[in-house]
Structures are given as structure tokens and as C-alpha cells.
Amino acid sequence: MSVESVLIPFKNQQHNHESCIKSALADAEAACSKAGMRLTKIRRQVFELVWSSHAPVKAYDILAQLHQENPRAAPPTVYRALDFLLSVGLVHRIESLNAYIGCGDPSQPHIGQFLICEACGAVAEMNAQKITRLLRKQAEQLGFKTVNQLVEIRGLCPQCT
């Protein structure tokens, strides 16, 4: 058995994060233009702040950062941008943390499964069809029609083990 799809693996500490951001931005531009959506200045700024690390980022932390460049930013500024990014599939929300993280593969909408390191805060994203299918199947056994799935696994990442 193998993990079919790892969208964002755990990175070592020396990885070049600038290139992560750059690549994510390119993907975002592509996804938006394909969908006919506008990646405005604010949305891009919020997107870059979400991507500032591989750990989830909180809305009010984004706001504080954003404030440096845009003194008029207020909570709705950030939440609107996040809602947009979520709707296009460029970021995910980690429910158990009230925080947001960049999506590893915005090229197509998907259900992500998240691995959250309780030591360093890093998050990896899987997209294992095996899990998706099993959950759907087990739910079906109870007569339940699945629309959406939320999987967040907490533990220790390879570096912190």
C-alpha cells in the first residue's frame, strides 16, 4: 500500500521556501485565469501570507501583516479574501485550528486530508482516494449520502518524532 497522492509533504528546515511561494503564486494565477476569477492585489497579498510557512496561519495574524502594507485593512478585508481563495480552492481551512493553509494542488478541487504536527505546527496534505472511498462507503452503510469530508490527523511529523 502506498499513499496515492501527497500534495504537500513535510519539508526539511533547509528547503527553499521562496520557491514554494513562487510556484504557488504561479499556480494561483493559472487557476484564477482558468476560472475567470480575478486575483486582485489584496487577494494576492493574503495568499502570499497564507503561504508564508507550511504551518496554518490565522486570519488576524494575516490582518496584522496586511496592515503593514495596507493600513485600511480590516477583518472583512481578510475574510473576504480568504473566502475567495477557499472558493477557488487555493487555500484550505483547518477546522480544528481556525486557521488557513495553502493548497498543494489547486489545479482541481479536491478533498484534502491533513496531517498536523503538534510539535512544530507544520501541516502536510494528502489526497488519498483510498481514504475518501472508505469513508464514503462506511457512511453509505448507514444510509448516509456523503457530500463532503473533513479529515485532520494530529501527531508528530518525521522531523519531530
Added chain:
Amino acid sequence: MSVESVLIPFKNQQHNHESCIKSALADAEAACSKAGMRLTKIRRQVFELVWSSHAPVKAYDILAQLHQENPRAAPPTVYRALDFLLSVGLVHRIESLNAYIGCGDPSQPHIGQFLICEACGAVAEMNAQKITRLLRKQAEQLGFKTVNQLVEIRGLCPQCT
């Protein structure tokens, strides 16, 4: 394949909920006395309010109800009771709803998987080892050591389909 363990199934609308509550209370008494913990008056009241339906209940709704019997109740009153009930395993928190629901089997701590009906709000609890094991295994493939799992499936329950 079958669902190995359904802790709380979806109930029909005519089911006798009084008996659900009664049975849950008996379980709670047993679990507390076994663990050497005290199910105080406030904790019992909060527990009963959580069990007032098979849909998740919000902390401030509990507070409003509690207030009728106990005018001095404040947010910490409720959150402390909920924290206690969570720690003993008598209730679960539904992360995607910021809400709380009675546990279907407090006799032993467990990881629950929740089915949330988007139409009627009802929640069923599964405890499928197959899911737990698969998630652990897939995480392990990435060098991740699982401590805890969160699974919340959204969709339509049998009655609402």
C-alpha cells in the same frame, strides 16, 4: 464490508428521546464513578443539555438554558463543565460546527467518526476501526506518528435523502 461499530445511529423522529437521555445519564454516572470523578450538579445539567437532542449543541445555547435554573451561570461555567465532560469522554466536540454532542459509548475512550446531516442537523457517531487503521497507516507512510484523528463527514442522513 460492514460498519463495525455504530455508536449512535440516526434515529427516526418518533424515537423516545427521554430514554436516550436516561440511559446516557446512567452511563455517565458509571463512567465518572469508575474514574473517580465527580458528576456535580452543574456538570450533570450541562450533560443533559448536550443530550437534549441528537444534534450538536452550542456552548452559548447551553448557557442560555442553564441560566434558567442557575442565574449565576457564566461562560466559564459552561466551558468548564464541557471541558470536564470532554476529558472524561462523555461528550465530543464537533470541530466544524463549534458544537458539542453526547458520546455514544463513554465506557471506553475512543476516536469517533461523525456523520453530520446538513439538512436536519442530526449527527451519528461511528467507531470504525477500519477507518482508524487506514488513516494511521497512510500517515505512517509519510513518517507521521498519529496521536489523534478527526473525521467529520457531511451530507444527508437517511431521513433527509
Added chain:
DNA sequence: GAACAATATGTTATAACATAACGTTTTTTG
């Protein structure tokens, strides 16, 4: 059962997370 320790609750204030409502600006489209 008095003294002490531990646990539980009361109380006030505030932190943290999120949205409603309405006005203004910018962009797109015919």
C-alpha cells in the same frame, strides 16, 4: 471535628474569531 489541601464554582473582564450592513470605488460590459 478542626485544620488543611484539593477541587469546583463565581465573577469580571477581555481575547480571539467572524459577519452584517451599507457606502464607495474600481472594473467590466454593452
Added chain:
DNA sequence: CAAAAAACGTTATGTTATAACATATTGTTC
């Protein structure tokens, strides 16, 4: 360009949760 649509600004407030410290209750030891 004018009208419509989309994005953003602004103010206020709703919702969820905890910090910090005081008081009360319960359990334990002698």
C-alpha cells in the same frame, strides 16, 4: 460613456472562548 457588476472601505456587532483572581465546597489527615 453609461449601466451593471464586482471588489473594497468602514463601522458596528455577533459569536466563541479563556485569563485571572475570589469564594465556596468537598475530601483528607490528624
